[in-house]
Amino acid sequence: MELFNFSKKESRLYMAFMHVTFISLLVGGLMGLLQTLVRSGKYTLPFNIDYYTILTTHGVVLGLVLTTFFIVGFQFSLMGKTVGISGKQLKWGWISFWVMLVGTVLSAWMILTGEASVLYTFYTPLRAHPVFYIGLAMVIIGSWIAAFVNFRQLYVWKKAHKGEKSPLLAFMVVINMIMWVVASLGVAYSVVVLILPWSLGYVATVNVLLTRTLFWYFGHPLVYFWLLPAYMAWYAIIPKIIGGKLFSDSLARLAFILLLMFSIPVGFHHQLTEPGIDPTWKFIQVVLTFMVVIPSLMTAFSLFATFEITGRKKGYTSLFGWFKKLPWKDVRFLAPFVGMAAFIPGGAGGIINASHQVNSLVHNTIWITGHFHLTVATTVILTFFGIAYWLIPHLTGRRLTPRLNKLGIIQTFIWAIGMTIMSTSMHIQGLIGGPRRSAFSEYAGGDQVSTWISYQLSQAVGGTILFIGILLMFYIFIQLAFFAPRGYEEYPIAEEEPDAEKTPKILENWYLWIGITIALILFAYTIPMIDIIKHSPPGSIPFDWPIGRS
Amino acid sequence: MHLHKYEKVWLVFGLGSLVLFLLIIGFAAFWKGTHPQSHIETIDPQNVEANESFQPENLGLTEVADGKYVVNMVASAFNYDFGKEDDGTATKTIRVPKGSTVLFQITSKDVVHGFQVAGTNVNMMVEPGHISRFEAVMKNSGEFTVVCNEYCGIGHHLMFGTVEVY
Numbered sequence: 001m002e003l004f005n006f007s008k009k010e011s012r013l014y015m016a017f018m019h020v021t022f023i024s025l026l027v028g029g030l031m032g033l034l035q036t037l038v039r040s041g042k043y044t045l046p047f048n049i050d051y052y053t054i055l056t057t058h059g060v061v062l063g064l065v066l067t068t069f070f071i072v073g074f075q076f077s078l079m080g081k082t083v084g085i086s087g088k089q090l091k092w093g094w095i096s097f098w099v100m101l102v103g104t105v106l107s108a109w110m111i112l113t114g115e116a117s118v119l120y121t122f123y124t125p126l127r128a129h130p131v132f133y134i135g136l137a138m139v140i141i142g143s144w145i146a147a148f149v150n151f152r153q154l155y156v157w158k159k160a161h162k163g164e165k166s167p168l169l170a171f172m173v174v175i176n177m178i179m180w181v182v183a184s185l186g187v188a189y190s191v192v193v194l195i196l197p198w199s200l201g202y203v204a205t206v207n208v209l210l211t212r213t214l215f216w217y218f219g220h221p222l223v224y225f226w227l228l229p230a231y232m233a234w235y236a237i238i239p240k241i242i243g244g245k246l247f248s249d250s251l252a253r254l255a256f257i258l259l260l261m262f263s264i265p266v267g268f269h270h271q272l273t274e275p276g277i278d279p280t281w282k283f284i285q286v287v288l289t290f291m292v293v294i295p296s297l298m299t300a301f302s303l304f305a306t307f308e309i310t311g312r313k314k315g316y317t318s319l320f321g322w323f324k325k326l327p328w329k330d331v332r333f334l335a336p337f338v339g340m341a342a343f344i345p346g347g348a349g350g351i352i353n354a355s356h357q358v359n360s361l362v363h364n365t366i367w368i369t370g371h372f373h374l375t376v377a378t379t380v381i382l383t384f385f386g387i388a389y390w391l392i393p394h395l396t397g398r399r400l401t402p403r404l405n406k407l408g409i410i411q412t413f414i415w416a417i418g419m420t421i422m423s424t425s426m427h428i429q430g431l432i433g434g435p436r437r438s439a440f441s442e443y444a445g446g447d448q449v450s451t452w453i454s455y456q457l458s459q460a461v462g463g464t465i466l467f468i469g470i471l472l473m474f475y476i477f478i479q480l481a482f483f484a485p486r487g488y489e490e491y492p493i494a495e496e497e498p499d500a501e502k503t504p505k506i507l508e509n510w511y512l513w514i515g516i517t518i519a520l521i522l523f524a525y526t527i528p529m530i531d532i533i534k535h536s537p538p539g540s541i542p543f544d545w546p547i548g549r550s
Numbered sequence: 551m552h553l554h555k556y557e558k559v560w561l562v563f564g565l566g567s568l569v570l571f572l573l574i575i576g577f578a579a580f581w582k583g584t585h586p587q588s589h590i591e592t593i594d595p596q597n598v599e600a601n602e603s604f605q606p607e608n609l610g611l612t613e614v615a616d617g618k619y620v621v622n623m624v625a626s627a628f629n630y631d632f633g634k635e636d637d638g639t640a641t642k643t644i645r646v647p648k649g650s651t652v653l654f655q656i657t658s659k660d661v662v663h664g665f666q667v668a669g670t671n672v673n674m675m676v677e678p679g680h681i682s683r684f685e686a687v688m689k690n691s692g693e694f695t696v697v698c699n700e701y702c703g704i705g706h707h708l709m710f711g712t713v714e715v716y
Contacts, residue, residue, distance in 0.1 A: 050704055052701070052703075052704055052706070119701050123661070123662055123701060124662075125660070125662075126662075126703065208662065208677055208678055208679060209677060209679070212662075212677075248552075248554075250552070251553070251557075271675075272586045273586050273587060273673055273674050274588070274675045274677060274680075275587060275588060275589055275590070275591070275674070275675065275676075275677060275680035275681060275682040275683075276588075276592075276677065276679075276680045277588055277590070278588060278590060279579070279585035279586065279588040282585070282586065282588065283579055283585075286572075287572055287576075290568055290571070290572060293564060293565075293568050294561070294564070294568075297561060297564040298557070301556075301557050301560050301561075302557075305554070305556075305557075351571075356575045356578075356579055356585070356586060357575065357578055357579065357584045357585070357586060360586055360587075360671050360672075361671060361673070363666075363673050363675075363699075364666065364699035364700055365666070365699060432668070432669065433666065433668025433669050434668070435664070435668075435697045435698070435699035436699065437699075437700070437701040437706065438706055438707040440707065441707035441708060441710075443695050443697060443707075443710040444693075444710060444711075446695055446712070447693070448668055448669060448693070448694065448695050449695055501552045531590070535590050535592060536679070537592035537593060537594065537595065537678075537679025537680060538592075538595065538596070538679065540595055540661075540679065543627070543660055543661050545703075546627040546628075546660070546702060546704065546705070547703050547704060548703075
């Protein structure tokens with residue numbers, strides 16, 4: 001396999017995305033810590049800062065800014081490594097970076113001045129300052145520019161390599177970006193066409209249910225947009241780190257295609273308890289939601305198969321001997337592995353959340369918060385950290401020293417412990433009825449509420465441990481970016497077995513897979529959308545005062 | 551495409567459990583009728599009184615048959631309007647006997663709210679322009695806190711009520 005080496009100019013682009021990522025981690029993490037402290041009831045925010053301002057900051061900075069910047073930067077590097085980047089594409093890469101960054105700053109400015117405490121899902125008819133929506137639209141548009149650069153990169157490579165199979169990682173990046181563009185069309189339409197004119201006062205009312213439905217059309221694929229880069233590392237990078245080969249090129253491609261098809265038409269499972277959607281269509285989308293179980297099972301199988309095959313090749317023959325011999329002391333492996341382990345309870349919780357009726361027990365309780373702190377904030381983020389340990393020194397021409405490796409291992413343990421405490425207590429508190437997205441409150445002060453508060457105290461303990469983990473990770477990042485000794489760190493990409501079976505050509509038939517995806521979306525959304533628009537109530541006027549805007 | 555033999559077993563097992571699981575929730579939904587709340591019934595959020603259920607004098611608890619109750623409520627930032635007591639003060643607690651069937655009906659005058667009777671299955675989104683309904687049998691006695699579990703503004707955590715089952 002031919003790999004491209006990065007020029008200084010290229011590395012600088014990819015590193016720019018990493019700098020924003022880790023600054024976001026620090027800022028967003030601090031907001032998370034403050035939230036758990038406020039909810040413990042023992043701490044009040046200074047300077048009249050509102051709880052919901054920091055809640056909005058935490059959600060937007062970590063859920064949208066950190067993830068998007070890391071993913072776009074990481075994916076650019078994957079494309080640069082496998083298919084190369086031209087000077088012109090590099091320039092467009094920088095344009096995407098600046099558009100996203102300016103958008104982020106605009107939105108952050110509005111959030112921090114209390115003009116946009118509308119959390120992460122916008123919550124019309126609460127009305128934020130128009131600049132907040134403009135900023136968010138820019139983040140999305142910037143990421144589209146990146147997506148089209150990626151598409152172009154693969155196209156140019158294909159033209160130069162007629163008849164050859166595209167590199168696996170480039171294929172995966174393109175799948176993820178197709179999904180992202182198709183999904184974010186929904187939220188872009190909602191923000192630009194429905195919310196922005198209403199927020200500016202050009203339109204009197206907004207259709208609340210329509211904006212929510214368009215948001216969740218995007219909101220669920222969004223979580224797969226976070227997950228797929230982690231899957232890329234699991235499928236095609238971890239095998240190399242543990243000294244093995246790719247398990248199956250075709251299986252990995254098939255899993256990604258299935259994720260593309262089944263991640264988009266499932267937004268209703270976030271809206272199961274809403275009054276304005278037909279229950280039959282909710283059920284149909286529940287069924288489609290569960291189809292992602294198939295590629296998930298394929299992924300689990302192929303990962304453990306790689307672990308076992310690699311171990312056995314090294315000569316460990318007993319039933320589980322291979323497991324002991326995995327490189328546990330290599331943080332590039334350990335951090336993603338802990339992430340994979342967290343995905344087992346995380347995925348099981350997801351099945352509960354999406355289950356038609358069972359959902360009503362946990363809907364909007366803090367159980368949900370516990371769920372995505374396992375899946376996104378552990379599985380995805382620990383894999384991202386695992387990538388950072390080799391990607392950043394590779395880009396800066398430095399080395400992951402044994403000392404930094406050790407600190408990384410400590411960091412992984414701190415994360416695992418903090419998240420176990422915080423997420424477990426969130427799950428339990430949710431089951432007994434504790435709501436999410438709420439500041440500290442004793443409500444009516446009954447027996448029920450006092451049991452919630454004890455779990456909120458343990459969340460503060462977990463949150464504090466996690467913040468220590470964030471500080472340590474930030475320190476490691478600074479070391480890898482600026483101070484680690486000069487040297488060479490490998491960019492680990494696994495190769496196929498020499499006798500691997502040929503990948504079927506059909507897996508690269510983009511017209512077919514994008515066509516099926518669009519057909520599924522039309523099937524799942526056309527009739528309910530007509531319903532929502534036909535049976536729409538009188539629209540909602542904007543409300544400023546409930547979020548503290550005068 | 552080649553699939554490993556163990557992988558086929560693994561996928562058949564996984565898909566089999568998935569099909570069984572979906573059949574169970576489908577059976578519960580379509581044969582037993584336990585869908586989550588969805589009524590697609592609209593209302594003007596700026597004039598909820600136009601609907602009889604949400605006129606001020608009809609808010610709160612009404613016994614419609616032996617052991618059957620209806621509770622009409624209007625949510626607004628940051629309060630649940632459960633109607634008035636005989637002395638004119640705002641009702642804060644809904645009291646029903648154990649074992650009764652209660653139909654909760656609620657709508658919002660302003661922004662999106664939640665209505666969850668913590669510790670029971672009663673959990674609904676309340677959106678301006680729509681009526682939310684959920685019928686539940688109150689099997690256990692006790693005091694249950696009603697919480698708004700959908701963000702509605704800076705007073706979100708101050709929005710609550712009580713359901714007492716005696």
